[in-house]
Amino acid sequence: MNRIILNGITWEHSRGYTPLVASSQRFSELHPEVEIRWQKRSLQEFADFPLEQLASHYDLLIIDHPWVGRAAVTQSVLPLDEYLSVSYLEDQLKNSVGQSHLSYHYDDHQWALAIDAATPVASYRNDLLQKNNIGIPETWKELIAMAEKKRVAVPGVSIDLLMNFYMFCLAHGNVPFQNQEQVIDHYTGQLALETMRELWSLTDKKMFEYNPIDVAELMTTTDNYYYCPFAYGYSNYSRKYYAENMLSYSDLIEFNHYGKLKSTIGGTGIAVSSSSASIDWAVHFTEWIVSPNIQSGIYAGNGGQPGHRAAWLNQEVNSYSHNYFADTLPALERGYMRPRYNGYLEFQDKAGDYIREYLKKGGTAQIVLNSIDHLYKKSRL
Missing domain, CATH: 3.40.190.10 (Periplasmic binding protein-like II)
Known part of the structure; x- marks a missing residue:
């Protein structure tokens, strides 16, 4: 045969x-x-x-x-x-x-x-939260308070930051990619970037090298971080014996008057x-x-x-x-579905770099938005 x-x-x-x-x-x-x-x-x-x-x-x-x-x-x-x-x-x-x-x-x-x-979801070390008598953050304000105590881990590589940028554009009231000139109107885009900077300015700089798998490994092999507010979920880490310590997973937090965050599907x-x-x-x-x-x-x-x-x-x-x-x-x-036109991936490959540099080193939101708009229009040609 x-x-x-x-x-x-x-x-x-x-x-x-x-x-x-x-x-x-x-x-x-x-x-x-x-x-x-x-x-x-x-x-x-x-x-x-x-x-x-x-x-x-x-x-x-x-x-x-x-x-x-x-x-x-x-x-x-x-x-x-x-x-x-x-x-x-x-x-x-x-x-x-x-x-x-x-x-x-x-x-x-x-x-x-x-x-x-x-899609990005929340994850946490339930054993550590219980041991320290700490509740799971349910709002943006509670998340920031935990981040100030250096107990929050969150991916900071370019692709994940771009996906979260879409999420925060939605949270500030507008949907990305509604025309072929701008990724998002600049008023909404600036609010999204400023919101992101509020969180990432409080996290360890090494997070800018971490993708969702890296964060899950970090949280399950050390006791330094209690909570991740949004990273693409991996059910493996919620299963017994897969990792040294198990993660629990939950829905996303409430964001101000918007309600629960709406993340970008993968x-x-x-x-x-x-x-x-x-x-x-x-x-x-x-x-x-x-x-x-x-x-x-x-x-x-x-x-x-x-x-x-x-x-x-x-x-x-x-x-x-x-x-x-x-x-x-x-x-x-x-979950929000990102664009799929032929050429979009050329935009996606580079756009997150500008957001990462802004969150990591500072600068102006306007330069970031102008830069990603240029990439976007080029990708549509």
């Missing part, structure tokens, strides 16, 4: 790799004629490497949703709506975690299926290369791994953070993740 080999590419973290390997192993047990091999890249490589180049080497690709504009232009991955039934896609939409499913729908086609869902989708020599099997695996039973079972059980809502509501899944999914689902439901 000639075995069919499907090669896949994903990102380098237990959440992005282990559940794929476990699910693929089971798929091969059910279909002995198929073997699925996964390779992994760093988060930065995963975000930067052109989709069409990856698609020429792999059958299955785990992608970020901002890539779908590029996918529509290059046709490097399959429009899955032409391969999957209407009823299946309707179920995916109905059971989407927030806008996760829709984030891969662009130019009237579905370029990937949401295999993983995430997550990943699974796409099928249009260059695959085994399209039928690649599509079949994609359909199978994103189905509710697999998402709630072997995928979630092996460290995955599913894209199917059934898993987030599943009592067993919540039991072994200490209610990570049920407690953070409201934040996912509110």
Whole structure:
């Protein structure tokens, strides 16, 4: 028997790799004629490497949703709506975690299926809060008070600062990217940047080198930080034995009169290369791994953070993740979806650098806003 080999590419973290390997192993047990091999890249490589180049080497690709504009232009991955039934896609939409499913729908086609869902949420060391008789911050004022005591950790790398900039633009009353000239009106943008500086000026400068995984590792391996107000959630750290100390997760804080913050969704989708020599099997695996039973079972059980809502509501899944999914689902439901046009990623790659420099070294908000507007207009050409 000639075995069919499907090669896949994903990102380098237990959440992005282990559940794929476990699910693929089971798929091969059910279909002995198929073997699925996964390779992994760093988060930065995963975000930067052109989709069409990856698609020429792999059958299955785990992608970020901002890539779908590029996918529509290059046709490097399959429009899955032409391969999957209407009823299946309707179920995916109905059971989407927030806008996760829709984030891969662009130019009237579905370029990937949401295999993983995430947005910035709050995390904390419940043991340390209880030991020190400290409550979980519920408002911006309470967060700032804790930050003044140097007990708050928060990511400060460029990409996460940019995602949080969108969040604070929303918190100050306006939605980013409403025209092709400005990322946000400068009055709102200045308020957002000043709000961010209020918090980041109180945090350790090393946070500017930390992404969400770094923050989670820091909080679970030391006792110096009690609370993180917003970082892309990783249910792995809420599971017993994964880390030295366990994190608890919750919804985001209230921001003044706005209500609870509305963060920028992330997550990943699974796409099928249009260059695959085994399209039928690649599509079949994609359909199978994103189905509710697999998402709630072997995928979630092996460290995955599913894209199917059934898993987030599943009592067993919540039991072994200490209610990570049920407690953070409201934040996912509110999540903001960033642009996905072809060229957006060129903007995203550089825009956060200006915000990071402003928060780290000072300067004027107007220069930051002018700089990101210039990048934005250039990316639309």
